[in-house]
Amino acid sequence: MTPFSALHYAGTPLLLPNAWDHASAAALAAQSFEAIGTTSLGVAAAAGLPDGTAVTRDLTLRLARQLGAGPFLLSVDAEDGFGQDPDEVAELARDLAEAGAVGINLEDGLGPVALHAAKIAAVKAAVPDLFVNARTDTYWLGDGSHAETCRRLDAYQQAGADGVFVPGLSDAVRIATLVKTLDVPLNILYSPVGPTVAQLGDLGVRRVSLGSLLYRRALGAAVDTAVDIRAGRPPRGVTPTYAEVQALSSEGSNL
Structure with missing residues (x-):
């Protein structure tokens, strides 16, 4: 078992924050997060491109x-x-493994099950130690059918997925029911209005991703700051100093 895989079997769920650039990853690393993901929305939006369009x-x-x-x-x-x-x-x-990645998140976008399973199998054959987190979009793009979710996740497990991801699922009873059908760790996307990380752990969830939340919160904080200043109010929240941000650069960090 790789160190990353082992984090999915520890006593508490793996909380995976998602970065979109060097500075955000370095800032999270400074807070001692053992693992960090990337966010496709953050990467795309920062470049003025749409997410989910390859x-x-x-x-x-x-x-x-x-x-x-x-x-x-x-x-x-x-x-x-x-x-x-x-x-x-x-x-x-x-290429990702050669760059140093230990995990990859692959989404089905509710495309053909067999095609997504074939992608998973190909990745596992090419890079056996790369942790494949297979995502199904039954709750985001489909009707949230438990039967369809199970059908897809079973196929992805059979193809070799190391973990499965069901974003949009936040109902405690449904989560607990789904966990019982799985042979690999379940990843749930954190929702501010859903269960806490500790509660998700009690339900059997082994990984909790923040997805694009941090990027969206950062955008919201930037806009709030500008609006506050325009209105004559002092900006709210924490503001890193210039020197602190400089220290996050490659010359001032271990990245």
Whole structure:
């Protein structure tokens, strides 16, 4: 079992915050997060590109190369693998592993089950030690059918997925029911209005991702600051100093 995989079997769920650039990853690493993911929305939006449209492959790989040597375990959000050819997705996985990534998140976007399973199998054949977190979008893009969710996740487990991810699922009873059907760790996307990390752990969840939440909160804080200043109010929240941000650069950190 790899160190990253082992984090999914510890006493408490793995809380995985998601970075979108070097500074955000370095700031999270400074808070002693053992593992950090990337957020496809953050990477895409920061470049003025849409998320989930397979246009950020190069940006994602570039970010992985920036972060892969950092003092944390890196998992990369790779949308659907940025392609429909399993061999091409496997090649991306090799590149990510060479960059230092130890995990990859692959989403089905409610496409064909067999195709997504083939991508997972190809990645595991190419890079056996890369932790594949197989995501199904039954709750985001589908009708949240338990039967369909189980059908898809079973196929992904059979293909070799090391963990499965069901974003949009936040109901405690449904989560507990789903856990009982799985042979691999369940990853749930944290929701401010859903169960806490501790409560998710009690339900059997082994990994809790923050997804794009940090990026969206950062955008909201930036806008709030500008609006407060325009209105004559002192800005709210914590503001890192210039020197603190400078220290997050590659010359001032271990990334």
